[in-house]
Amino acid sequence: MIRGIDIKFKKHKMGEEVYLKKRQVLNFIYELKNEGLRLPRIEVKIGEPKNCNVLGIAILKENKIYISDSAFISGENFLRHTVYHELLHAIYGCEHDKKCHLMNAYQPRIVFGKDKLVSIFKKYYNKYNK
Ligand SMILES: [Zn+2]
Numbered sequence: 001m002i003r004g005i006d007i008k009f010k011k012h013k014m015g016e017e018v019y020l021k022k023r024q025v026l027n028f029i030y031e032l033k034n035e036g037l038r039l040p041r042i043e044v045k046i047g048e049p050k051n052c053n054v055l056g057i058a059i060l061k062e063n064k065i066y067i068s069d070s071a072f073i074s075g076e077n078f079l080r081h082t083v084y085h086e087l088l089h090a091i092y093g094c095e096h097d098k099k100c101h102l103m104n105a106y107q108p109r110i111v112f113g114k115d116k117l118v119s120i121f122k123k124y125y126n127k128y129n130k
Contacts, residue, residue, distance in 0.1 A: 008050035009057055009066045021046045025067055028083040035118060037125050040091060055082045055107060058089035065090050074109075081111040084121050092128040 012018045025044050033039055043064040049057065055071040058064065065086040071079050085102055088094035096105040101112060102120045111117070 008052070009045075009047050010050055011045045011047040011066065018046050021067070021069075021072055024072070024079060025065075025083050028080050029087070031114075032084075032087075032118070032121060035122070037122070038129075039087070042087065042090065056086040058086040060089055061091070061093040063090050077111050077113055077117065078107075080114065080117055081107055084117055088121070088124050092124065094124055094128070 014022075022044055025046070029039065029042055029044075040063050045064070045066045047066060047068065049066075049068055053070070055068050057066040057068075065083070067079075067082060067086070071082040081102065085107065088103060094103060097103040098105075100120070101108065102117065103124075112120075
């Protein structure tokens with residue numbers, strides 16, 4: 001999570017590889033919608049952070065997420081974790097929580113599977129959609 005003014009993120013130009021990565025991210029958003037969650041339209045960019053090593057960046061409450069190439073190399077659940085985490089920042093302005101698997105500032109190397117990640121996401125969703 002980085003606030004708008006601090007962003008140093010080189011967005012890749014659209015090409016086949018970038019398109020496929022973006023598809024993967026969008027699929028994780030669709031799978032949440034398929035769970036019945038009502039989410040706003042999210043702007044997704046793929047790229048590389050400059051001068052830092054983050055997996056993703058969210059523009060708080062602006063529904064924009066930037067996902068780094070490095071988030072794509074450790075498997076599906078790892079990427080899902082990154083996307084859900086950034087979505088909670090981007091949609092609700094949700095903050096980090098050391099005690100939460102999903103909203104910890106540091107993404108664990110071993111992440112939960114889909115069902116558990118969805119259920120944590122829903123917990124936040126319900127909190128912000130009362
Ligand atoms: Zn974060």
